[in-house]
Amino acid sequence: MSDDWIMIVPRLPEHIPSSDKAEAALGLLETSMPDADEFEVIQKEHVQFFDCGANLETIDCPQCSANIGFDWWGETMSSDYDEERGFRLDAYPVPCCSKPVALNELVYQFHQAFGCFALSVMNPNIGKLSDDALKEIEVALGCEVSVVYRHL
């Protein structure tokens, strides 16, 4: 058995929508995904990593598009993370072109996100969120979001 999640994360990692807005957006998800197993509002004091699990195929540099090795990424993830403060999202010189890039600026295929807040739906059974549905959620939350499709 395997499971899938859709996680909706604000583009600004520090941003936490008000509980009214979170409730409204959650209501939209519950209506549009009636077959889902579980809905959850995740809220943390510090920036966390929302990973795509087995969907991760490649990581690319946003500056020069070169492929970034998993070794460099793993080491940088460890040095950027502090158990008490979460991810700092500092900029590090990437191995390809030495430009300063933060972990949340790398191009992940599938997408992965960093944030203090997420709406998470387990086994949503809808495939991909439509652009229209995403727009509605952004309006309800009052912020731009990105979507992580996690597979385990």
Ligand SMILES: [Zn+2]
């Ligand atoms: Zn580069």
